[in-house]
Amino acid sequence: MARSRPTRAATVPGAGKMFALRAIGLVILARWLHSMGDMNFLPALRGMASSPVACLNLVFLFLLIVLPGAKARVERPFHPLPQWLRQALRIFGVLGCLFALWSIGLFVWDAGWRSAVQAIESTNGWLVVAPALYASVVWICRPRALWRTNVAARRFAIGRYAVSIDAATRTTIVWLESRKVGQYDARELSVRGPAGIEPAAATPRSAPADARADAPAADATPAEPGAVAQTASPAPGAPTISATAVEPAASDVPAAPAPPRHAAPARTAGRYPRIELLWDSPAAAGHNRQTVMRVRLVTEGDRVAARALDTALKQV
Template structure:
């Protein structure tokens, strides 16, 4: 199959994430340079050398602007950044968010709301924008699977885990974010719902999921609604339902009945993906 040529009008998935992070880095760097310009050069350098927070900000800005190792690839649309870079940005953004909120909160507590509003107007809203920028980096770098759920392509996303099923070799590959957990025989995998969640047949049938190519001998289809996944209602303790992917291989001594991953169904998309994965694995 011919691959689509990537042009400016058809950017690779993940390019938007790289652009957004660099844009945030440019805004923070511009504000940093503007603040330094208001001070004497010697005083500014002295303050930077003696301030651990300034060093942390410099490293954070360097990572945001240059994004070493970042590359938009169609195979991992939600993970254009290396895992170490994503974790580092999350850490620095979290520290920056805490420092910004603490600074603004301390200023408001000491100066009062009236002077705080005047300070926000004098800084063109920077006192409110700065925490939001750090929070935006945290949100962009949040744990995500490699892709969205695509039942027709046999790709499933549950929490931060991604599952791909190959109908030719009948193997299943599992990723935790960008790290590959392993590759398994699809016939040795099963989905287990949390204890106390009943799986009962439902009369309503939804579009079938076919394992195998179109017209392939032995290809079977089962209604996606043949097994009802539990609703996303929380328990009495406020806990959301969980699902597990189990690997039971009689040939692997010492590895029988092993949990590949355990994920919490936080969204309706997670529930649909887990339900579709369960239905697909039953057809193998």
């Protein structure tokens, strides 16, 4: 009996982004055609031909619906679009959002809030939805890494950079968004960054041996003179000094403030520390100590990925 071919239940990563962009483009196009249907098409087309903003919107809608060169791939889950298409959609989205906000703001300034609310009701909220759609395109096409961090698969995402390590061939590939930076030997790469990346315990500096021997106990206070007499025991045969004789001398010298027991380490890396991935190849002339990537650790996920990348490179 012939068996039917099973269908895949899971979609290819990146297909949802392409579907969302096409849906936004179709919604804007449908609303545009509906607005043109209220008027005559010929005067509307003539006005569009003489308007540069309308021409830009036509190009934007064409790119948004057709998506030339876009393809969902498993190895590029967050970048199904080519680099030029993603940059073009971001630029057109920013221009469209600014123009929509400027035109709506000018209308509210001239007509007033009551007329603006009536216009929103008559257009079924399109005056609010249109800038939101343009902003959604900009947010979908925002700069991000090629994938998420997966330590088990040796894939790391730090900012806009993505790093993959192949333990079998000992090679490392670095990506900047969807552009391949290069392929390197994992044994020649190292992570350099501030001390704030790795969790370090706060250990106070140890005082010299002579100072610790002569200093009084930390828990002792000037009101307890007996603590001074208990710190050191007199040697046999040496003259003993009474506590009453020590009290006037101790009262004349002001007691130094005790250092805090739990001193917080000084943060020299700043709020967002920066790390560098260095390539030191003895065989490549002129490429010694070359910086492959330099990125700031903004989120906690970036810090975790940086620690995991440093550990993985040391284990190769």
